[in-house]
Amino acid sequence: MADATSPRLNLVTTPFKLKGTSLPATLMQPSTSNVGLLEAELESRLAKGSALLKAAPLVLDLSQLDQMLDLSELQEVCKRLGIQFLAVRTTDKSLQAYARKLGLMALNSLDRPATAANQEDIPRTLVHQGAVRSGQQLINEKGDLVVMGSVNPGAEVLASGQIHVYGAIRGRALAGIQGDQQARIFTLRLAAELVAIAGSYQTSYSADFVTAGDAVCIELQGEKLVCTALTQV
């Protein structure tokens, strides 16, 4: 029988996890291609303690500049001043190639991704309108699940995160299916056939488990599933 210490569902083990993240960066828009002038200004700002130059990597925006700017010279300057020169934003393909040769990232100014690169991994909540009918199974492996209705007998709802049911749970509800023991189940009326959190389950036959009544929250404490009443406002 599965319990909290040996969950039925195995956590997937891989050498590393990839997640999207955001990094603040500073955008520099030069109005001149004279690296000497740029250097002087950079020095003066650094002397004044510019956080934009000290604490964040630099992205050079060349889309407004008509003249050619010597990238390798600027790279040298930045290295000397301790500025992280990270990327160049330009539509000029040859300039992009040159930037890459220098070890910089080349960004196309016109490219504006519609969704964030890490959109896939952001935990999303699945919201289901209406009741979940007998025989239907709703699964969200990447987040929480909200049901705007009841879960009927013979229906199943599963989520890697929390489960919120704005109705009665009369079927089965399984939260934390990827092993998250902090996952909870919330419902307006508990009359479930089975509830489970991270593999620990309880059928409606257990004597000390709340099986009917008002709104409750079910959570895992240690190895036991515990029911607490949700207070009415």
Next chain:
Amino acid sequence: MAKIIVITSGKGGVGKTTSCASLGSGLALRGYKTVMIDFDVGLRNLDLVLGCERRVVYDLVNVIQGEASLHQALIRDKRADDLFMLPASQTRDKDALTLEGVDQVIQALSIDFDYILCDSPAGIERGAQLAMYFADEAVLVTNPEVSSVRDTDRIIGLLQAKTQAAKNGGKVKEHLLLTRYNSQRVAEGEMLSLEDVQDILSVPLMGLIPESESVLKASNKGVPVIHEEGSDASIAYKDAVSRLLGEEVPLKFVEPEKTGFLNRMFGGRK
């Protein structure tokens, strides 16, 4: 363009064929050209309930397989001029029905008829799925009884997944027809009430048909019960037809009848 309505339930024996016959008759009496198709291949009943079992020459499978035309297979009802039925085959089995065949028959019927009622067999297998596939609306026949309610719930799930409407991003319009309702037993707490049923199903109520002896009598005579003037079931079916057509009718037969002393001694249930 015809409206295609499937009469389904999941559970067997709840009153699909009985209701289909009466609803079809009711629509025809209101002047709508109506055809009823029996999808219960091998166990056909719709012809019996309508009293036209001796006039069946060709059936749905014959039409699909090109052995007969629709015109030859359709049987006109004796009591309502605008009512026709297409019987199921009794000797073949349900594998003879194909999706393409059913599609063609329904499309051909859509040209001339206002309403196409599909009498579904019990269960959730092929016969039932074929009957519901092309439906625009569904009448969910349910008894106020736990197994029936759960099976209806299951069917609703299938309507939301395995129909043409669902696959095109639309929805089959659901109507609840609660049959064999005994308000006396509900009042005594022996039977599920309308509220109990709606608590689980949450489907707009189309009609409530009270338990009535007239249903069995009519069935044996081969007359749809809606024609039994004055009986509770007939009144209830007429109300159901009205609500199906979008009219608002107050719900009857929910409360137990207040009977006098003599009635309780000598009366039965009409």
